[in-house]
Amino acid sequence: METRQSSAIGRPRGFDTEEALERAMLVFWEHGYEGASTAVLTRAMGISTTSMYAAFGNKEQLFRRVLERYSEGPSAYLTRALDEPTAHGVAAAILAGTVRTTTRPAGPHGCLGVQSALTTSDAGKEVRELLVAWRQDGCCRVRDRFQRAVDDGDLPPGADPRLLARYVTTLAYGLAVQAASGVRRDELQELADAALRAWPLP
Structure with a gap:
């Protein structure tokens, strides 16, 4: 049991975080904050809603990360x-x-x-x-x-x-x-x- 848990915890997300952020940035840029629905974002990022929440938090938290990326x-x-x-x-x-x-x-x-x-x-x-x-x-x-x-x-x-x-x-x-x-x-x-x-x- 401990081995399986450790393996799950250490398992990579299976997607490139930076690439996902870049794609999310383009969605927010094109559609605005409100126009960028979670469905549109996850489809563009190529990940599930569960993965998005796990990696970036909710939509607002994701937008904060995107705004930092845009600024830099x-x-x-x-x-x-x-x-x-x-x-x-x-x-x-x-x-x-x-x-x-x-x-x-x-x-x-x-x-x-x-x-x-x-x-x-x-x-x-x-x-x-x-x-x-x-x-x-x-x-x-x-x-x-x-x-x-x-x-x-x-x-x-x-x-x-x-x-x-x-x-x-x-x-x-x-x-x-x-x-x-x-x-x-x-x-x-x-x-x-x-x-x-x-x-x-x-």
Whole structure:
């Protein structure tokens, strides 16, 4: 009996966790949080509902894992953008990254975080709050970077880092919504370029 129990405990799940998370990410990205039913998720992941719960927890817990994966993968352009040497370069890299990520030829269009937040009902309150915090965290990171630009003289002394960060992130989310609506990549990039023409110079 002990041998059989030990064997069962040590038995591998029989599926690739990372691949399953990747597939779940694509489902949430395409359908949003509420549109991604458990049946659709497990079918895309190639696992049973029992296996999903055992490996990832419930749908909300799975989504939290997926959002982390999205932040470290497709949405990692934000972290890279913050390393640009100028504030203008940061803003340009964020918008270009948004356009590139939300219009991938072989993948869902739009932003996973935005798409999932747009249709989250009261039943998904915790997910909605999670996404609000996710977006706010990104805005705060941009704000801190722009504050450094003011301190370094890269932005004029009268520039408002909070307002500029909100401006850039609001543009980025707007571009993502347009991408999800089918607006072409080149047109979105033109919009991003136009928005940065009024960027404050030192």
